[in-house]
Amino acid sequence: GAVVSQHPSWVICKSGTSVKIECRSLDFQATTMFWYRQFPKQSLMLMATSNEGSKATYEQGVEKDKFLINHASLTLSTLTVTSAHPEDSSFYICSALDRGGEQFFGPGTRLTVL
Amino acid sequence: DAKTTQPPSMDCAEGRAANLPCNHSTISGNEYVYWYRQIHSQGPQYIIHGLKNNETNEMASLIITEDRKSSTLILPHATLRDTAVYYCIVRFDNAGNMLTFGGGTRLMVKP
Numbered sequence: 001g002a003v004v005s006q007h008p009s010w011v012i013c014k015s016g017t018s019v020k021i022e023c024r025s026l027d028f029q030a031t032t033m034f035w036y037r038q039f040p041k042q043s044l045m046l047m048a049t050s051n052e053g054s055k056a057t058y059e060q061g062v063e064k065d066k067f068l069i070n071h072a073s074l075t076l077s078t079l080t081v082t083s084a085h086p087e088d089s090s091f092y093i094c095s096a097l098d099r100g101g102e103q104f105f106g107p108g109t110r111l112t113v114l
Numbered sequence: 115d116a117k118t119t120q121p122p123s124m125d126c127a128e129g130r131a132a133n134l135p136c137n138h139s140t141i142s143g144n145e146y147v148y149w150y151r152q153i154h155s156q157g158p159q160y161i162i163h164g165l166k167n168n169e170t171n172e173m174a175s176l177i178i179t180e181d182r183k184s185s186t187l188i189l190p191h192a193t194l195r196d197t198a199v200y201y202c203i204v205r206f207d208n209a210g211n212m213l214t215f216g217g218g219t220r221l222m223v224k225p
Contacts, residue, residue, distance in 0.1 A: 006157075
């Protein structure tokens with residue numbers, strides 16, 4: 001089956017720093033990728049839709065200047081959490097859409113902001 | 115996409131069948147029923163999906179009622195590794211449609 005990877009799998013950073021998370025579709029091309037956030041004991045919440053070569057579409061309440069998304073190629077989307085604060089600590093999950101419309105999820109990145 | 119309702123938690127004995135229900139009474143005619151699961155600290159994993167007919171694959175069976183207002187995911191012989199949160203999602207089966215996750219059912223398989 002299709003494989004989506006994320007890097008890093010976990011990261012700890014100091015408050016005020018920026019963190020970049022990569023999402024790669026390893027064996028297929030994805031014009032669309034999604035970024036989700038999941039707080040402990042809660043469900044996944046869609047943050048934004050990332051389209052290759054164009055600006056991302058953000059869900060209501062998600063600050064586009066704080067969560068920068070770049071989808072520069074058909075196999076890579078990046079999420080940068082700028083000026084991270086402890087309340088940004090969460091599990092960030094990406095998914096990639098294949099040509100058939102199926103979504104494949106990455107393993108997630110656990111961000112801890114001290 | 116139509117909303118779904120699932121029990122928040124269920125227990126199942128190892129080796130027995132786990133039957134996870136889902137209500138989707140507002141489902142429209144061309145919306146599919148999808149099931150995903152999420153094992154702790156991992157990304158969601160696709161299990162199965164269907165439109166009208168019952169479906170079976172190597173992981174599970176999906177039973178959809180005739181009126182399509184509810185469905186049941188069946189894990190025929192649950193193992194400890196099946197302990198996870200199971201999400202029932204209805205969506206149009208077209209490219210570009212994101213998934214909206216509800217609360218899911220936390221299945222605990224016990225020895």
